[in-house]
Amino acid sequence: MAFVALGLAVVAGACAGTRTAASPVPAAPVPAAPAAGGGAAPETPPPLRWPVKTMPHVDLWLHAFAVLSEDSATVPLYRRGYRDSITVVKNQRNLLTALDANRATLEKGLQRTGYLNAQFLPFAFANWEEMRATIEQFLQLSGDPRRAPTREAAMRVQMLASVFTTAADREWLRLFLAGVQDEAARFFTGEHHRLVRERAGTITAVDSLWQQVYRTKFERFLNNTSQRQGDLVLSLPIGGEGRTGPGFTGRAMVAVTWPARAGDAAQVLYVLAHEVTGNLVGPAVADNTTPAEQRAGTADRFVATGQVQAGAVLLARVAPELVVGYQRYYLTQAGMRVSASSSEAETVAMFDKRFALPAVIRSALVRQIDIVLSGI
Structure with a gap:
């Protein structure tokens, strides 16, 4: 889904270079410089133009939308069966979070407005703490960027205000944020850590397939469509309908499916082709x-x-x-x-x-x- 929230590109550009990206696939270690007299130190290799990454806060935000969404699109907005699979796991653990308890109210708001642009908001932030603090500030300021203490804060408030335009929208966001925080604390963070451990082999397989085989094959198309640099983000809730938008790094971000098995690593390339x-x-x-x-x-x-x-x-x-x-x-x-x-x-x-x-x-x-x- 190549859809960009209003103002997201501006905020991402203003903040580029000020924060560290979350959980990139580790690069090979750089050899130590030789001792004095042993010749010039080797040059540090340039950063990858399209690194493979994982970003837990992107997964958390999209997970929350996924469990609230009735997904009837031909190609679902989220991984097919994702919502049902989460319900099964929670029922087995007899677990009810604030996101579940307020589902009816939150679903009603989604049905009314969709908040499609909101799905891209985490791309503008390096981590959940930063994103949560910005949302809390937005709510405290009643969505008015003129009350923000700095230019950057005003830009972020404006970005959120372009999605959540009314007092009713902000009240929905307040309830949603509380649900997401409780979901993270009582369920999602632990479950995410478990799945990341289980799928470590998939990350390695995807990175190898992409960097060693297919990145050069995609390169001409990416360069000629102004997508020379970007981040390939593996996301647990995503299926065939990825998410594409400007990221906090100043580069494009493409969130794609994260297969359960290393043998299915090519699925990442399928969704990437769909998105770019x-x-x-x-x-x-x-x-x-x-x-x-x-x-x-x-x-x-x-x-x-x-x-x-x-x-x-x-x-x-x-x-x-x-x-x-x-x-x-x-x-x-x-x-x-x-x-x-x-x-x-x-x-x-x-x-x-x-x-x-x-x-x-x-x-x-x-x-x-x-x-x-x-x-x-």
Whole structure:
């Protein structure tokens, strides 16, 4: 989901370089400098342009939204079955947090407004403590950036005010924040630590696959779409519908699925392809739909479907060996059963039927991706 909260890019840019990113995959140690007379010390390798990271506060925030959301999209906003799996674990432990206790009220607010932009807010912060303090300040100031003590604080208050615009919105946020804090203290932090330990092998597999094999294959597309630098964030609640926006580092952040098994590391690349092509889809749909289709919501459906198709087109150009796996993954994300014995042709036919697009829109996407890759 390539969707950016209003003001988030400005705040991220203003704060870039002032904080340390959370939980990057460790780099190889730099050799010690030789003793005097032993020659020049080796140069420190440049930082990775697209490091693989984990960010617990991103997971916490998205987890809270996931357990409150009725997810009926073709490609769910969160990992398929995530909400139900969390409910099962909590029931087994006879655990009820403030987030659960206030679910009905919080869900009603979500149904009324969606707060879609709020899902991207954690990208602007290095950790939960910083994010919580900013939200608390926003609430204390009643959402008025003019009352903020510093320019940076005013920018952050304005960022939150662009999402939570009314007193009712701020009251919803106050209840939500209390629920998230209780959820973290009584359930999520411990559960997250456990899952991170279990999936340590997946982190290593993803990092190896990305940095040693596929980053260079994606590089031309990323460079030519102004995505030269970024952070690839593994996120437990995320499925096929990732999240993309500007981060506190001043670079793009792409939150992608975090597979349970090292053998499924390629799923990260599938969601990455889906996300980094996102900005091309809206214009292709807008240019090839009528005002009536746009008013009726048909164009919005084409955007969601087009993003899935665009990821497949990109992979067909830069990593064709991943295309069938990508198609199987997104068919599964859409709730379809895909037999392991299905041929490539059968998979392609199922994929094109499930994610059908008007030929003119698909042709526009193919043409635009080819233009990007050609460097024009």
